[in-house]
Amino acid sequence: DADVTQTPRNRITKTGKRIMLECSQTKGHDRMYWYRQDPGLGLRLIYYSFDVKDINKGEISDGYSVSRQAQAKFSLSLESAIPNQTALYFCATSGAGEANTQYFGPGTRLTVL
Amino acid sequence: DAKTTQPNSMESNEEEPVHLPCNHSTISGTDYIHWYRQLPSQGPEYVIHGLTSNVNNRMASLAIAEDRKSSTLILHRATLRDAAVYYCILRAYVLKAAGNKLTFGGGTRVLVKP
Numbered sequence: 001d002a003d004v005t006q007t008p009r010n011r012i013t014k015t016g017k018r019i020m021l022e023c024s025q026t027k028g029h030d031r032m033y034w035y036r037q038d039p040g041l042g043l044r045l046i047y048y049s050f051d052v053k054d055i056n057k058g059e060i061s062d063g064y065s066v067s068r069q070a071q072a073k074f075s076l077s078l079e080s081a082i083p084n085q086t087a088l089y090f091c092a093t094s095g096a097g098e099a100n101t102q103y104f105g106p107g108t109r110l111t112v113l
Numbered sequence: 114d115a116k117t118t119q120p121n122s123m124e125s126n127e128e129e130p131v132h133l134p135c136n137h138s139t140i141s142g143t144d145y146i147h148w149y150r151q152l153p154s155q156g157p158e159y160v161i162h163g164l165t166s167n168v169n170n171r172m173a174s175l176a177i178a179e180d181r182k183s184s185t186l187i188l189h190r191a192t193l194r195d196a197a198v199y200y201c202i203l204r205a206y207v208l209k210a211a212g213n214k215l216t217f218g219g220g221t222r223v224l225v226k227p
Binding site: 004033035040041042043044045048058059090092099100101102103104105106107 | 145149155156157158159162200204214215216217218219220
């Protein structure tokens with residue numbers, strides 16, 4: 001089984017709809033992240049959480065919110081989706097320490113019409 | 114965050130070495146150099162990281178310049194499976210958790226020809 005799972009894997013929605021993307025991990029990590037990737041570009045950090053009580057904005061948090069329901073679960077919400085939020089969304093987890101290696105999920109492809 | 118500069122793309126023949134350069138002239142003393150790669154239709158995966166000394170692991174080698182202003186990721190024998198976008202990332206390691214984020218740039222797209 002994959003260490004980091006994301007649901008759904010693909011979603012098509014309409015402008016104005018509320019959307020929730022979910023992420024679960026079995027690695028036992030405290031730290032979780034949400035990124036978005038646009039075609040031909042690198043990843044940009046939306047939100048990150050270093051434990052259940054800690055939520056931090058990344059570089060592009062406007063229009064998004066998150067919820068850390070448990071150590072293993074981190075959800076990303078688009079309260080009112082707009083077309084320029086069409087992108088590939090990745091969840092990641094990491095432990096602490098020098099490497100702080102991040103483990104990424106398979107991604108969710110979101111299309112907002 | 115200190116920035117990195119990488120070529121947009123590189124080509125290699127299968128079973129030949131690939132040297133991927135990364136410039137990071139504004140690197141600070143607490144910045145680690147990380148490399149991740151992203152295979153087609155997948156999330157990024159960790160490749161290697163280092164601070165000052167050259168590093169080797171089963172995937173690749175990392176050669177770090179003495180002044181730390183540049184580094185090179187070396188894939189010793191490229192395979193078709195190594196075709197991916199490779200990201201060079203600086204990450205400040207500080208005790209406070211907020212410092213431990215990854216900032217991805219555009220990366221280098223590696224094409225491996227059979």
